[in-house]
Amino acid sequence: FFAEDSVPRVKEEYFENKRREIVDAAYRVCARKPITSIDMKDIIDEAGFSHGVIYKYYKDLDEVLLDLVRRINEDNRLNDKIISIFGQQDKKKWEEIIRDVCAMLADYMVQVGPDVLKISIYANMMAVSEPERAERIAGKLQKNETSPLIELISALSVFMKKVVSKNKLKPVKSISKILEYMVAAYHGIQTGYVLSNCYHAEQVTGKYKPKEMFSCLAESVILMINGKE
Template sequence: MPRVKEEHYENKRLEIMEAAKRVALKKPIYHVTMRDVVLEAGMSQGGVYKYFSNIDELFASLLGQNSLTSEVKDEINAIFAEAKDPKQVLHDFLTYVGTYIETSVRGSGKIIHELMAFYANEPERLENISSQLLKASTLGYLHTACIGFLQAQAAAKRIAPVVPLEEVIAFMATTINGIVHDAIMAQNAAYARHLMPAPNVDRLMHSLYLSVMSLLGIEKR
């Protein structure tokens, strides 16, 4: 495909995806239809279907925007460099997660959260788009990297968990998911013009850091 045509094709796809995002901010994701997107994009039905054959293909592309980039992967790998002090690694890791949460919630966080919940309840539809979701998500890669680091630290006796390590990992994942959920719900309330206090992500991540330090038997000072 010639470069000009390729750029035009990609720009049109992005235009349609942005229209889908606008629709998804107005109504629950499970009520979004291709007709909604067609009307929002101001294009003909045939024009939209030229780029996305159905709503699942369009949703898969939205989820794909949350995929891991090589730049982000390098940043995460740098956080978990083996030579670093475990305390510093945990601090940098949770700070990075907090920043990622705040940035994503201001962007497409609501939509991504709803899509993930939607497909979790629609396994057959998820299977249909699985080939389009080959890249790992940023949070998924962070989670995997953290598990590998903590397991290596435990094997080297640099940490001494006071509970099984898998429980510490589950606690961290559950807490982070809860913070993401509350941040997105607060953002949703803002879209709906309701009053709902947004969580202080920085403070919550710091509290999580202190809790994890204790659970891992790491001296806090």
């Protein structure tokens, strides 16, 4: 009934499907509550599997979280868009490239969906409250499994340094500080957007519009690179 090599392949597919179901369950749980308050029982209850079945595929919660991070990052890669934008740098003014990057970030924030944004915020909370644990998980990611935003920051760093050198500019801050500012602004916009659209916080509802806010970020970054505060 089966070719000789088909049984191992069926077993491998079954194994991967089970792991996928467990990660799916972890995704739903992590979108509902802070990662630091989750334990393996939450995943077991959500997946509907027995304790023994879960531990057959994952030895602990952090292994599940690692695969969840891999899944989210893989599903939201920005490689093609990054290549497309920076591939235009010889045809466009550098200011337009910065604006294109920020417009891409606005689109990215909307497209990934509220659940991914909430999980991202919860992950940042874990990085603050349990830094060693967060570092252990992140340390197991391969270069191509890390956050797509890390790839973007790397590309931006190279681009900005080239712009400053080519145009003999004197930025108000170092490129590394400007990038830190962009990262902080991104997380600030993300948090406000989640509060507004997921939790409907009255004080921010309707005020966090990614396109408008990232447009402002682009202009402020351009001014800083130009040497104007």
